[in-house]
Amino acid sequence: MRRFTFDRHAVTVDIVLFTIEKETLKVLLVKREHAPFSGKWALPGGAVEGYESVDEAALRQLQKETHVGNVYLEQLYTFGDLSRDPRGRVITVAYYAVVHHDRFQLDALNGHGGHLFSLNRIPPLAFDHSKIIDYALERLRHKVNYTTICFQLLPEKFTLSESQKAYEVILRQKLDKRNFRKKMLQLNILKGTREKRRGGARRPAQLYSFTESKVLKLQERGILIPF
Amino acid sequence: MRRFTFDRHAVTVDIVLFTIEKETLKVLLVKREHAPFSGKWALPGGAVEGYESVDEAALRQLQKETHVGNVYLEQLYTFGDLSRDPRGRVITVAYYAVVHHDRFQLDALNGHGGHLFSLNRIPPLAFDHSKIIDYALERLRHKVNYTTICFQLLPEKFTLSESQKAYEVILRQKLDKRNFRKKMLQLNILKGTREKRRGGARRPAQLYSFTESKVLKLQERGILIPF
DNA sequence: ACAAAAGTGTTCGATATACACCCATGT
DNA sequence: ACATGGGTGTATATCGAACACTTTTGT
Numbered sequence: 096m097r098r099f100t101f102d103r104h105a106v107t108v109d110i111v112l113f114t115i116e117k118e119t120l121k122v123l124l125v126k127r128e129h130a131p132f133s134g135k136w137a138l139p140g141g142a143v144e145g146y147e148s149v150d151e152a153a154l155r156q157l158q159k160e161t162h163v164g165n166v167y168l169e170q171l172y173t174f175g176d177l178s179r180d181p182r183g184r185v186i187t188v189a190y191y192a193v194v195h196h197d198r199f200q201l202d203a204l205n206g207h208g209g210h211l212f213s214l215n216r217i218p219p220l221a222f223d224h225s226k227i228i229d230y231a232l233e234r235l236r237h238k239v240n241y242t243t244i245c246f247q248l249l250p251e252k253f254t255l256s257e258s259q260k261a262y263e264v265i266l267r268q269k270l271d272k273r274n275f276r277k278k279m280l281q282l283n284i285l286k287g288t289r290e291k292r293r294g295g296a297r298r299p300a301q302l303y304s305f306t307e308s309k310v311l312k313l314q315e316r317g318i319l320i321p322f
Numbered sequence: 323m324r325r326f327t328f329d330r331h332a333v334t335v336d337i338v339l340f341t342i343e344k345e346t347l348k349v350l351l352v353k354r355e356h357a358p359f360s361g362k363w364a365l366p367g368g369a370v371e372g373y374e375s376v377d378e379a380a381l382r383q384l385q386k387e388t389h390v391g392n393v394y395l396e397q398l399y400t401f402g403d404l405s406r407d408p409r410g411r412v413i414t415v416a417y418y419a420v421v422h423h424d425r426f427q428l429d430a431l432n433g434h435g436g437h438l439f440s441l442n443r444i445p446p447l448a449f450d451h452s453k454i455i456d457y458a459l460e461r462l463r464h465k466v467n468y469t470t471i472c473f474q475l476l477p478e479k480f481t482l483s484e485s486q487k488a489y490e491v492i493l494r495q496k497l498d499k500r501n502f503r504k505k506m507l508q509l510n511i512l513k514g515t516r517e518k519r520r521g522g523a524r525r526p527a528q529l530y531s532f533t534e535s536k537v538l539k540l541q542e543r544g545i546l547i548p549f
Numbered sequence: 550a551c552a553a554a555a556g557t558g559t560t561c562g563a564t565a566t567a568c569a570c571c572c573a574t575g576t
Numbered sequence: 577a578c579a580t581g582g583g584t585g586t587a588t589a590t591c592g593a594a595c596a597c598t599t600t601t602g603t
Binding site for chain 2 (some may be wrong): 101102103104105106107142143144145146147148149150152170172173175176177184185186188
């Protein structure tokens with residue numbers, strides 16, 4: 096069988112890792128050590144190698160930085176403009192990950208200077224990475240509405256207030272407590288445990304756990320359809 | 323500045339072109355002339371060249387087959403498994419296009435044997451192209467619910483029945499005529515013309531035109547949120 | 550006792566759904 | 577005259593939105 100006559104291209108993956116820390120939605124950035132954009136912050140990522148699929152490359156890069164296992168990781172978009180990288184065109188397949196911050200550790204040994212940045216305080220980034228983050232955020236905000244992706248940001252057991260807070264932080268709006276609870280419990284995706292979250296100087300809260308190990312699509316009612 | 327030390331990869335684009343013909347949703351396929359999968363049907367597409375962005379490559383491939391101008395063309399997903407192509411790993415960035423069938427002509431000269439296939443009657447396809455079509459169809463069905471993408475499938479002037487038919491064909495369900503019309507007119511995206519569609523042996527129907535030249539996002543009411 | 554978050558129902562308005570008949574035209 | 581798709585309105589059910597007070601704990 097013939098070999099390719101195709102042009103060949105540099106292909107990378109970039110990962111937008113979302114997490115919630117101190118009731119704020121944050122993104123993982125690493126400091127670049129080499130040109131181009133040496134010293135600038137950038138998304139974690141790197142080249143796709145010949146022996147791995149693109150998905151595998153994304154997972155490998157994510158694990159290199161965070162040692163996270165069993166993450167929600169979804170392909171976002173492929174950015175293929177000619178001018179993204181000053182060295183020449185690099186096609187990057189962007190992914191986003193959503194994970195509770197207890198479930199990963201930044202790799203200090205790596206010397207990568209990984210750091211979580213609040214989304215309001217993203218520094219100037221290398222390449223078109225700030226565009227990629229915008230896109231990822233848009234996707235996340237959208238998905239929160241019709242999937243259970245939000246529970247990826249919570250620990251295994253959580254209170255209803257904690258989950259409400261997660262929605263509020265992503266959607267950037269206050270939600271009504273009674274309506275939130277009513278709806279959340281109606282969805283039949285939470286299991287009450289008999290435990291309570293104690294520790295604060297206040298009434299202990301009931302802990303719930305998410306019944307599914309996977310992110311679910313909730314039944315979607317179209318805007319235009321169905322009639 | 324240093325050159326890359328990256329592995330380089332074969333990168334292609336593939337296009338899922340949707341159109342409606344004879345009240346059926348169809349997809350454009352071309353017959354392959356060379357190995358691998360010589361003689362099999364496949365999505366139109368081809369290699370990304372070094373001088374063009376990935377988006378430009380998609381548009382170029384689409385125009386090569388159809389001579390269509392000003393199409394709705396959206397990136398779908400990037401497929402990067404190792405085994406997609408028997409010659410070795412080819413990364414393909416899939417796109418989908420949505421266009422009324424009057425607005426393009428299949429290129430007979432090209433000898434590509436382009437042909438529109440009804441979605442119920444897709445023949446066995448080369449590579450993972452049938453997976454790509456499934457994915458595109460899912461996206462289209464989803465987008466129909468919260469955008470005006472459906473009007474891309476209609477001529478400039480159309481009747482309400484024609485647009486209802488387009489929704490029905492995509493969603494694979496009958497819709498209620500009165501509810502459809504009420505909602506469609508409430509949305510304020512259609513302009514009535516004074517013309518009527520004559521020709522059938524029946525009452526002439528009022529023609530409408532879509533007020534926007536672009537596909538709109540309709541306000542989206544989340545399922546889970548807002549409260 | 551007090552501060553702070555947990556927990557709990559009802560009412561109202563908007564929107565989706567279900568449903569059947571007359572109209573205008575070409576043959 | 578008749579066959580065919582065009583065109584129209586109302587009643588009901590469901591769901592989202594707004595809204596305030598009592599409870600439980602730690603200090």
